[in-house]
Amino acid sequence: MDEITSVFVTESREQIAALESALLQLENSPGDDDTLNAIFRSAHTIKGGAGVIECSYIVAFTHVVENVLDRLREHAINADADLIALLLGCADHIGNLLGVLESGAPGPDAELAADGAALLARLQRDWLSDGGRGTGLPSVPPVLLEASGGGAVESDCWHISVRFGADVLRNGMDPLSFLRYLGSIGRIVHLETIADAMPEAAEMDPETCYLGFEISFASGADKAAIERVFDFVRDECTLNILPPHSRLSDFIALISTLPEDSMRLGEILVRIGALTQDELEDGLRQQTAAPAGGVESGEVPAAAPQPIGEILVERKVVQAELVDAAVARQKQVTEKKAAEARLIRIQADKLDRLIDLVGELVIAGASVNLLAGRTGVGELIEATSLTGRLVESIRDAALQLRMVQIGETFNRFHRVVRDTSREMGKEIELSISGGDTELDKSMVEKIGDPLMHLVRNAMDHGLELPAAREASGKPARGRLELNAFHDSGSIVIEVADDGAGLNRERILAKAVERGLAQPGQSLSDAEVYNLIFEPGFSTAEKVTNISGRGVGMDVVRRNIQGLRGSVDVSSEPGKGSRFAIRLPLTLAIIDGFLVGVGNAAYVIPLDSVVECIELDQDGGARDYVNLRGEVLPLVRLRQLFDIQGEPPARQNVVVVQYAGIKSGIVVDQLMGEFQTVIKPLGNLFRNIRGIGGSTILGSGEVALILDVQALVQRCASREAQRADGADAGRAFLAAAVP
Amino acid sequence: MKTIFLVDDSATILLSISGVLSKAGYAVEKAPSALDALKTFQAGIKVDLLITDLNMPGMNGIDFIKEVRKLPAYRFLPILFLTTESQQSKKAEAKAAGASGWIVKPASAEELLNTIKLVIR
Numbered sequence: 001m002d003e004i005t006s007v008f009v010t011e012s013r014e015q016i017a018a019l020e021s022a023l024l025q026l027e028n029s030p031g032d033d034d035t036l037n038a039i040f041r042s043a044h045t046i047k048g049g050a051g052v053i054e055c056s057y058i059v060a061f062t063h064v065v066e067n068v069l070d071r072l073r074e075h076a077i078n079a080d081a082d083l084i085a086l087l088l089g090c091a092d093h094i095g096n097l098l099g100v101l102e103s104g105a106p107g108p109d110a111e112l113a114a115d116g117a118a119l120l121a122r123l124q125r126d127w128l129s130d131g132g133r134g135t136g137l138p139s140v141p142p143v144l145l146e147a148s149g150g151g152a153v154e155s156d157c158w159h160i161s162v163r164f165g166a167d168v169l170r171n172g173m174d175p176l177s178f179l180r181y182l183g184s185i186g187r188i189v190h191l192e193t194i195a196d197a198m199p200e201a202a203e204m205d206p207e208t209c210y211l212g213f214e215i216s217f218a219s220g221a222d223k224a225a226i227e228r229v230f231d232f233v234r235d236e237c238t239l240n241i242l243p244p245h246s247r248l249s250d251f252i253a254l255i256s257t258l259p260e261d262s263m264r265l266g267e268i269l270v271r272i273g274a275l276t277q278d279e280l281e282d283g284l285r286q287q288t289a290a291p292a293g294g295v296e297s298g299e300v301p302a303a304a305p306q307p308i309g310e311i312l313v314e315r316k317v318v319q320a321e322l323v324d325a326a327v328a329r330q331k332q333v334t335e336k337k338a339a340e341a342r343l344i345r346i347q348a349d350k351l352d353r354l355i356d357l358v359g360e361l362v363i364a365g366a367s368v369n370l371l372a373g374r375t376g377v378g379e380l381i382e383a384t385s386l387t388g389r390l391v392e393s394i395r396d397a398a399l400q401l402r403m404v405q406i407g408e409t410f411n412r413f414h415r416v417v418r419d420t421s422r423e424m425g426k427e428i429e430l431s432i433s434g435g436d437t438e439l440d441k442s443m444v445e446k447i448g449d450p451l452m453h454l455v456r457n458a459m460d461h462g463l464e465l466p467a468a469r470e471a472s473g474k475p476a477r478g479r480l481e482l483n484a485f486h487d488s489g490s491i492v493i494e495v496a497d498d499g500a501g502l503n504r505e506r507i508l509a510k511a512v513e514r515g516l517a518q519p520g521q522s523l524s525d526a527e528v529y530n531l532i533f534e535p536g537f538s539t540a541e542k543v544t545n546i547s548g549r550g551v552g553m554d555v556v557r558r559n560i561q562g563l564r565g566s567v568d569v570s571s572e573p574g575k576g577s578r579f580a581i582r583l584p585l586t587l588a589i590i591d592g593f594l595v596g597v598g599n600a601a602y603v604i605p606l607d608s609v610v611e612c613i614e615l616d617q618d619g620g621a622r623d624y625v626n627l628r629g630e631v632l633p634l635v636r637l638r639q640l641f642d643i644q645g646e647p648p649a650r651q652n653v654v655v656v657q658y659a660g661i662k663s664g665i666v667v668d669q670l671m672g673e674f675q676t677v678i679k680p681l682g683n684l685f686r687n688i689r690g691i692g693g694s695t696i697l698g699s700g701e702v703a704l705i706l707d708v709q710a711l712v713q714r715c716a717s718r719e720a721q722r723a724d725g726a727d728a729g730r731a732f733l734a735a736a737v738p
Numbered sequence: 739m740k741t742i743f744l745v746d747d748s749a750t751i752l753l754s755i756s757g758v759l760s761k762a763g764y765a766v767e768k769a770p771s772a773l774d775a776l777k778t779f780q781a782g783i784k785v786d787l788l789i790t791d792l793n794m795p796g797m798n799g800i801d802f803i804k805e806v807r808k809l810p811a812y813r814f815l816p817i818l819f820l821t822t823e824s825q826q827s828k829k830a831e832a833k834a835a836g837a838s839g840w841i842v843k844p845a846s847a848e849e850l851l852n853t854i855k856l857v858i859r
Contacts (some may be wrong), residue, residue: 007753049748
């Protein structure tokens with residue numbers, strides 16, 4: 001795919017998204033001009049771009065859609081639910097056509113073409129047929145040339161008579177460029193400048209054009225082509241074009257309609273060879289005998305552009321002030337909108353390269369820092385720490401480049417919710433908050449599918465039919481919430497509904513049936529609810545179109561875990577359920593907290609660190625400490641990773657938090673904050689739980705990055721493991737290596 | 739070398755027109771919105787021709803042309819606007835705002851260059 005096509009596809013996909021959301025908005029505020037204009041503009045931009053890349057099937061389809069939108073914009077038709085649904089269908093179809101273009105196929109296949117034809121037929125029949133604009137171009141009446149009958153003049157040249165309008169110069173047009181251009185489509189045989197309108201020097205306005213031309217023009221071009229030269233000034237200039245061998249009476253009529261002295265004009269025509277002297281005398285005699293032109297020969301007062309010009313200028317000043325005020329007022333509104341539109345497109349590869357380089361810079365910086373520290377030279381240390389701070393700022397700015405707001409992803413669901421709720425006969429209101437929460441672009445792309453699954457599930461299984469809702473004392477209209485926010489180094493995306501909630505008994509029964517739980521096993525609500533994420537679990541009694549197609553919540557969880565995230569569910573019977581997806585903030589570089597155990601160094605993501613405390617001497621053997629009256633479970637890294645050697649007399653505890661649960665990580669040394677460039681682990685080590693990645697220290701050594709989520713969850717589930725009688729630490733590691 | 743300033747919110751159009759113009763030996767300046775372009779004009783950029791789309795979010799092309807015409811340095815600047823067959827009614831409005839002429843989209847490279855030759859030498 002060449003560059004223009006790829007730009008076109010990207011741009012058009014954005015336009016389709018904009019088109020969709022505007023159409024949905026139109027549903028709430030039909031007839032809103034701004035919305036209608038935005039809709040039209042989107043379709044128009046797509047069609048324009050398609051024309052440029054010569055993608056005829058997109059042009060043809062979008063053209064008809066645009067015609068309908070144009071009528072809508074002019075309020076010739078109204079946007080009812082049918083039309084909006086049809087137009088949404090059209091937007092989908094354009095999306096499909098873009099897919100065809102992307103795939104490199106020469107055109108849509110038969111099925112898609114039939115879909116398109118069906119949509120077009122409906123548009124034509126229902127919305128364009130009542131004598132509207134139709135799809136054709138406005139027909140131009142053919143220019144009829146008068147047949148040269150008797151009395152035709154001898155000259156075989158075209159005769160062009162033009163008087164430029166007073167404002168031509170002020171509109172950025174130079175009469176000379178017209179004449180030059182004319183010269184490029186034929187030969188100017190003779191040209192006479194008519195400066196009769198020119199006033200006295202003192203009265204002359206240098207910005208006003210007073211000139212006209214009589215031109216004898218030899219060319220094989222047709223009349224339309226010659227007229228086209230003057231297209232831009234057509235409305236404000238007086239233009240007469242007479243074909244070769246026109247009738248004498250046409251010339252006489254021309255002379256009489258022009259403002260200049262007839263006699264002098266006649267002489268000019270003779271001089272440039274349009275007429276012979278005989279023809280002129282003949283013609284003027286005819287005219288005097290029968291003044292068909294309606295204008296008497298003789299002195300015709302010259303047009304007086306000067307006073308009009310002055311009045312125009314005066315009037316313009318007044319207008320300018322009015323325009324100024326209006327524009328100033330509009331500016332305040334438009335400036336904000338434009339700020340959103342001020343975007344630069346960059347290839348993602350370039351950004352990734354930049355971030356890679358920044359990563360290397362951070363590592364190199366750490367090395368410099370370390371070496372400077374060893375020298376003990378105060379000034380050098382000072383200078384490197386300044387550099388370090390700048391590198392940190394560069395790192396943040398570079399990472400920020402990859403961040404996009406999740407709002408765009410959320411907005412897709414307006415359409416989904418609308419379509420699905422109609423299909424299921426439910427009334428659902430979608431409420432979105434935190435759309436400005438930013439996360440990595442790559443993550444935004446991958447979170448769409450799991451999110452879609454959760455939303456569909458909530459609509460299908462969560463929210464009840466209006467009658468059932470009313471019966472249980474709730475408003476008929478169900479509520480679906482999408483929410484995003486930051487929480488201790490993670491991004492949380494919530495999908496919540498106010499439906500029936502999860503059914504504990506049914507889930508448990510199903511889990512027992514599927515062997516996911518033991519009969520009689522006592523499980524907390526949270527444990528039961530989380531069973532729905534187990535592979536092979538589905539409680540939907542009938543398979544609907546919307547969900548329950550065999551792709552279960554386990555896939556959702558797996559996708560989210562693939563992004564180093566987690567998903568949890570909480571629910572209250574009769575009140576609804578809430579799914580919370582937690583994702584790490586970024587993938588490339590983080591602020592870390594460096595700790596040492598034995599000879600090894602580990603990095604704990606700083607965002608998850610709450611505080612550091614010293615481990616009491618006597619607390620050496622226990623698996624928990626008393627943290628200001630709270631029980632804080634401990635993870636001993638020395639034990640967990642089977643590190644040889646005796647622990648030092650003084651050990652430290654780093655208190656970390658994930659999803660509201662705190663744990664303590666027991667380490668030998670605290671080594672302070674460290675900018676951490678995350679390097680993925682090799683395939684062999686990728687599945688080790690408790691380790692999230694690796695990084696390179698300033699000394700060139702490798703440090704492992706701890707996966708706080710896994711460690712905290714390990715603490716939470718340790719009781720259960722204990723019950724099974726296994727040694728907690730070893731069981732954990734054994735389970736980790738597949 | 740003549741400089742042509744191009745304003746369109748469609749990246750596809752910007753890319754394609756500027757390609758044709760550069761190949762024909764013009765220097766091309768581009769802006770994705772009228773407000774961006776207006777800033778450049780207010781800063782006094784030297785151009786020989788302005789080509790602008792009419793239908794753009796933020797400031798539309800017609801208001802933009804009016805604003806440019808108000809700047810003394812551009813009172814005689816040739817200004818062409820991009821339009822389509824279906825937008826004939828906009829022509830008069832744009833002309834009244836101070837436009838010199840128009841280019842009907844989609845235009846072939848030849849049509850485009852011919853129209854430009856009509857307004858700049």
